[in-house]
Amino acid sequence: MRPWRRIFHPVMALITIQLVWITVVVFWIYWFIGKHREFRELARKYRPELLGEGFNWPVMAEGLVMLVLILAGVYVIFVYWNRQSRLYTQQRSFISQVTHELKSPLASIQLHLETIRLRSLPKEKLDTFVDTMLADTERLHYLINNLLMAARLEQRRKPAERRLTDLSALLEERVERERDKLPQGGNISLESEPGIKVVVDPEEMGMVLRNLFENAILYSPGSPDISVRLMRSKGIACLSIQDNGRGLEKKELKRVFDMFYRVRSAGENVRGTGLGLYIVYSIMRDNGGAVIVESEGLGKGCTFTITLPTA
Template sequence: MKRPFVIFYALIIYALAELTWWGYMLVHLQPERSAMIMGEGSTFVLVFLVGAISLHKSIKKERRLQDQKRNFLLSVTHELKSPLASIKLLLQTIQKRDLSKQQIQDFIGKSLLDIERLDDMVENMLLASKIDNRSYTFPKAEFNLSALVDNVVNRLQLNKCDLTQQLINAEIEPKIEITGDKFALTSVVTNLIENAIKYSGPCEVVDVRLYSRDNKIFLEVADHGIGISDNEKPRIFDKFYRVGSEDTRNTKGTGLGLYIVKEVLDKHEASIKVRDNDPSGSIFEVVFA
């Protein structure tokens, strides 16, 4: 048990012991008032215990939040270091070696992909900060959601399949119009697809569907990866929440993606739910009413 909890419980035990002793002394000295003393003592103990339990829960919540922030900082450090190291290596190779034009173009393309990854992460952190500070107003206008989803899919799509690349199978109904914050909803689509890619195995297909039905718009992102256990599902939209420890987790991420998704969708009066995919993986379904 950690030191703060040891001190906390020691104080609780001491206070209860003192209360019991003084109650005993009062009853012994004034036996005719024992009923009143016992009643008032019981009320005090009850209030004291309720306060102690509430304080205990607050301390545990704060400790959990601090652990999540620590994991977030570890994750961000890794997320920044990895693409920066990759970009540095690629540029040094271009600078020091006599490469063909095709090789240079290939290295530049890989560098741009890493830069886009860094840009997405920075945008996530900025948007999450603005949401927390309530400084983001979610400006809304009508736009083509089909084009938005198609653009995100094309940006994240990797046409070759090897140990580091993914295939995205998209079924996008054309000309679906929606009124909302285009920037924030771009972040929603990007985070859902990147999350599906992140937790899928190499060469596993990620399915993206956008369609309208009964005056509602549906966006589904399905993967065939590791899936999400039932006890984890209620917490996956919490800020910084990720399964396991950053010291042992192999998947990349900061724990902000799904938090941003839920907050943005709430502002658009849209719903999101997650269910198991068959035979493995998860399906995230967004519904715009």
């Protein structure tokens, strides 16, 4: 980091401003008391009837209140500046990550197509290439859908097409798809009460499930162990997805649903855009539901729980 950036870091700026205002207040009090004494001496000498009783505290208090209000305004400006600076940094990281997420599968597809064009491959090898390209295409499709969904949720120009949906069936279908994509040794166990119906947009609910599973798999070790449980209680559908991943610290629990926020640790290079959990939170909020995350700390996994009123 350059020296001038260290000097003008937001925290240093706030500390500097605080020190400057403390100095101003001290000198103002000193100046005010001095002038007040001079005025009293002149009044005592020339016009004793102008002398009041005691110190003029109301004027002193008014000045201090004005200084406090100015200081409060400076603090509000600093908080806003700090938030905007953090958002700008996250947006830059987001653009870089999206660029990488787009280029990687495209480069893979191009490489496989060029190989197919230049060589005569046996059927087994050709089938493997086709499967890889389909997986890369699915990855691009997922990324584009997330980008479009995030934009739609921000603006909400298109209303959600909610209808009666069998959440149990939707979950079972998603679990089967995710099992096919698990690395060797990975496992997803499912405990689901059948026939739980909710009023949601099936496309949006499918994206909620996809993002939760994607998050659980990406942040789990080489062999993810994911437990899924769907139950109904007192008119509420409750779905929990528990993983054996890296877990979260307390400070991360508060921000994990923020747009562009990504959990990062030294040595980790997990792909993603920081939109998945934001999409989950926004969709659940818009459908009258809720989502929470629990974790006992780093290395102890996470449990995401979503709730929705049943139909």
